[in-house]
Amino acid sequence: MSLMDKTARNVAEKVRRGELSAVTVLEDAFERISAVDGRPGALDYGEISDEDKSKVHAFITLTKDRAYQQAQDVDRSVSEGEDPGPLAGVPITVKDIFCIKGTPSTAASRILANFVAPYTATPVERLEAAGAITLGKVNLDEFTYGSSSESSAFQPATRNPWHTDYVPGGSSGGSAAAVAAGEGLLSIGTDTGGSIRQPAAFCGVVGLKPTYGRVSRYGLIAFGSSLDCPGPVARNVGDAALMLSVMAGEDRRDSTAATLPVPDYLSSLDKDVRGLRIGISPDYMRIPYPDLQTGEVVVADLPKEIRDAILNAAQALADQGAEIVENVPMPNMSYGIPTYFVISRVEAASNLHRFDGVKYGYRTQSEFSDLREMYRKTRAEGFGLQPKLRILMGMYVSAAQYSEQYYQRALKVRSKIRSDFEAAFDPQGAYRLDALLTPTTPTTAFKLGDVYGDTVLMQYADQLTVPANHAGIPAISIPGGISSEGLPIGIQFQAPDYREDTLFQVGNAFEQATDDADWRKIKPQVMKFVE
């Protein structure tokens, strides 16, 4: 059995005890990568071959030399009796939206293709300081704008390891796919509207969006600054807990990072769920979305398989002694997407201003007669479709004459959405929930090309995840079953501010309860390349 099929905790423990060398672990990781990944994403990618269509393509940049150097450092510190850290020797991948010193940090965009960061993002720095070995930078939707990872300027785009005709979700598609295929045991992603949880659900892995501010954003190339959360992608809840305990905490370089102490998340894994109140909301079991022809908003029930996964999970937890609270109203959650459209795009358009061809990154190669033309050409050539759409809409809704009716209004709705959660979690309220159990996504993974290009419809893939971003609360997606098509189904737990420990507690209990379920025995399609 490859070390890539073990848990991160197990591998780290063995490396720490000197029973396993970090270099050996690394060799297994690169072996797995060469078996399943295919060629990394590139700007000049030529034809997409049938061979390409069968591989994962999680990576944009592999940092092999750097990884071996790190692994040797870990092995040396073990042999010298030093503490190599809680993630000693654990191979990880990093979404290419985080800066790592001396490494290309592209945001999957042509405009940053040549940008080599002169500093390392805080959460990555912490993971590496804890002994984690960075294998490389993984693909994503350009600037994280999307839910399928197809919009990357670096093609071939990442594919779903469970079935390579399907998208891995996004924007942290590379992270989720890499973890699902065992190319690295953990990955660091970002979640602005569901960008960790949705791909985690599509790829059958665990993805956590921490409380806003729990993990520093320093070094994360910003999308929606008031919504962005770096978080762990792992194959099981325990590994996610270990990873968060390393990444989280205050940072003097990010004043929005919380100064609260980081609890011992691993200890919450030992707690059972007896007496915990876990809610289910009918508002999360159906979704309103705009009809493509008429534009009218229609309400549809979620697919039965997905609703069943929630009911099964509720049953499993009830069997463990949790109290299931039904019919929790979340009346404002249906405004999540329109609100997100406005807020995230206003922030995104502003965050993209700095990519102007003046200081770093791409500058137009063609002639220009003045500054304006240089800006226009650079940005027209450097940005792909998704950033352009976000710039246009963000500029529009934040214009002085529209700001009141869009942006300012969206901020008010955002606080309404938060108040839904406050009511559900209020210890003196009617529901007194410890966690809210919902599906992560309205559907399982869709096929490549199916939704792409329709920004609106694509966005509705985030319908069930985006309320947590508005509210700032933590939410986790964990595998909850496999559909009849053989695609993973994710279930989501949401908890009050800074109660990631509850999410780990509940998630772990669910994992234990379904440990020998039949669906857990199904493996991703690309594992056929691993003998």
Next chain:
Amino acid sequence: MTDYETVIGLETHIQLNTTTKIFCSCKADSWEQPPNTNICPVCSGLPGVLPVLNEAAVHKGALLAAAMHSEIRLTSHFDRKNYFYPDLPKGYQISQYDMALGNGGYMDLPMPDGSVRRVHIEKLHLEEDAGKTKYEDGRRFVDFNRCGVPLVEMVTGPDLRSADEAAQYLIRLRQLLRWLGVSEADMEKGHLRCDANVSIRPVGYTGLNPKSEIKNVNSIEAVRAAINKEVERQIELVESGGSVESWTLDWDDAQQRLTKMRSKETIADYRYFREPDLLPLELSEDWRDGVLAELPELPLERRARFKRDYELPEYDADILTGDRPLSDYYESAVEAYGGDPKIVSNWIMNEILRMLNELGVSADKLVLLPEHLAEVIKMVDKGTINNATGKSVLAKVQESGKAPGDIVAEEGLAQVSDDSALQAAIDKVLAASPEELASYRGGKEGLFGWFMGQVMRETKGKADPGVTRELLGKALKGE
């Protein structure tokens, strides 16, 4: 011809003299540093970096707000002002928009005729500076050193009525900034920058006419000259049947000329929104009380008190409150002296100011302490030394650090007022100058001063002038 009234509002940018920049740990001051050598990922707008607010900038900003009688808001917000320019590396400036640190405020400006002009403050907020753009050989060069330097932007209401008043406001503001120690306020170095909004209206009309905005006025003289030029232009224009349009004008100091930069028909939309990378700026009431408690007596208040309590003429009071160390020096000297404050004022305005000018330092840096000055004045009062000796003793104290009494004793500078010694000196002078004596006695009484000088020389300047005058008069008359 109609009589016109000038209406002026000033927009000032004040560079706070913090050690580091407002959102990163680069040095705030990069004066004369080569371009782009005082920058970091944060102030040069690299992807993924975040601003962290420098508390010292908030403190200095709040102190200024308090001095401008502005309400220090306990909760204020930073906002993004979005626009594209090469020297603005993030493509937005972090500023404060609708909920700024300061709310309202005013400065009461004393006018030469004794009246007071209240200048209202419409905006007072913290923001970061942008970089500098330079054009050379048809190329554009950008220097980010200045990016992130903490600024207070302060905008007055349209309350000033002449170029002189505008200049007065800037002079008083500069004095205040230095007084508070929040800015070096050196206009040449761009620590205090000013744009002037100028319009005219017929006297009696209270509405506001279209205004022009004059940029790049970097000295008090430039402000005065540019406004006068612009008022002249507007009056001529209106008199000849034209109407003033909202233009932005650039002041060319070398040519003493205004040139049109652009029309301002459309207002730029900066798409302001709250800066999500910074938390709201929350100040406690204790903190605010602390700032208010720290606020010193302000220059104009002190000026009024000097006039009232020390009965100083306006001229003296104005000069003695020109800067804070000088006015503190004066007060300490008055206290140590205990006599007529005007006498102390005279000594400072003559002797001490000259000394400060020559040494190029402020009064708090003198070796010659206010107590030394008081001691010297007292010795002169008592007749221990004469005025001229007093002045030279001041210089000697400054040089040696010794107490004035010691210097007078050591060097035997005490005044000769003993009649017999003086009489001997006078007799000697008269004996040595028979011709002059004859002339004097023949009616050339103008020679009296020459004899005084001779006696002073004989006594090495120590002769008491009063006693000498009396004795010499008698001797010359042969009495």
